[in-house]
Amino acid sequence: MSASALSVRNMVVAFDDFLALDDVSIDVREGESFGIVGESGSGKSTLLRAIAGLNSFESGSLTVAGTSYRGQTRSKDFYRTVQMVFQDPYGSLHPRQTVDRLLLEPLAIHGFTDVDVRIARALDEVGLGSGFRFRYSHQLSGGQRQRIAIARALILEPKILLLDEPTSALDASIQAEILNLLEQARKDRGLTFVMVSHDLGVISHMCERLTVMRKGKVVETVSVDALENRAFSEDYTRALLVASEGFRRD
């Protein structure tokens, strides 16, 4: 069994009186692709945001690559290891910065010097040519924007990628392209994925294990093989599975 890449123990996140995460624990192994599914309000995005330091957490522990973190403070090293891709490609890119500027920012923060080469390589890797380098995000389609967001995350050569519904705002055919791109990147760089989605089909395609969440709690954690063989124990997981098979008239 390979080493743990990321471990969350008994994490609690509260917004005033509301418990968004209630005693959640997950373990993600190095090189693994780990899925989190659940309906809106289940806490799946809050969990990713708490890991990334975008929300603070009240109690519990977070360990990433052997270092533990608390609250909302994250070191620079943390962001060299962990990067995040957000759901809405329209909202996650600065509207008044060119692609070049967007990709330059993480490099500048972390003190890279060979920026030109890196930006060109990053664009190339996500299937966009250098022709896109000096465009603004409003000149790009949704799929192209998501590619830029992925390039921005990968440009720092992280080990772990947090993916928050990376394809749910995209058309089905564009979704397939982005999923293929992510899989290729993972294969090439040996990345660890933590992927959040409400679509069980996407999670079972991309991941090896998954956690089902509901109302801020973990319902269960199963392997995708077990899911396919219906070897799970919770009714809620079954309900999600039935829902993902589409509408049926009885």
Added chain:
Amino acid sequence: MSKLLTVDDLRVSFPTRTGQVDAVRGVSFTLGKERLGIVGESGSGKSQTGRAIMGLTPGHAKISAKTLAFDGIDLLSASASQRRALRGKRVAMILQDPKYSLNPVMTIGRQIIETLRTHENVSMKEGRARALAMLEAVQIRDPERVFDLYPHEVSGGMGQRVMIAMMLVCGPELLIADEPTSALDVTVQLEVLAILDKLVSERGMGLIFISHDLRLVSSFCDRVIVMYGGRVVEELPSANLAEAKHPYTQGLLNCLPTIGTHRHPLPVLERKPEWAL
């Protein structure tokens, strides 16, 4: 068989700074009392087709058709007041996101009664009774309570049921549903679809179901029209979806990841320029 709706060579175009954009380019179909699905990606013209039938095309757009007729009424030459009388009463439309399509400063009950009183001469008391009955028909458990709530006080699934109730309260003959469940959670989606399905079949309405999800549409509708670049590329009965001939339809079907199949990488659509000709 008399046709409820006839669309022949419908064209919708928008003048822009960089020239004319043709959103819909010659769409033709007829609809009886059946469920028709229109499928396509963003920008395929599926929503603009629905909006043109409803009469919601923006004023600066150019719209033309050989025939665009609802139950013998020529919609293009109909006056604004004639169309207003049709809209909401005989033709209704469910929009994608209840958060944006319900009036935020009006209670749910008042909005439903407003629709009713626009088209029928009913008293407030009767309106209230009919609105409550309709809320019950969309399986809202406590209609009395929901009646006095504002749209922000209900969940997305509940909001979408309210919208269905509001659209069906006048008993329309044609219902256009534009992505009615895309903004909802997967588990809630099925509930809302089941309610819609039941009401449509009980009341014998014609339904146009617009969606980007080919599988969902095919499981819900009798017949499917696939649109690409403003045109219909294929029309086929839902049952024969597996025999789709057009590479675009096949591509749409294949590119979805499903549980239990392992295809790495996923097949992607290779768009051919001749499809858009």
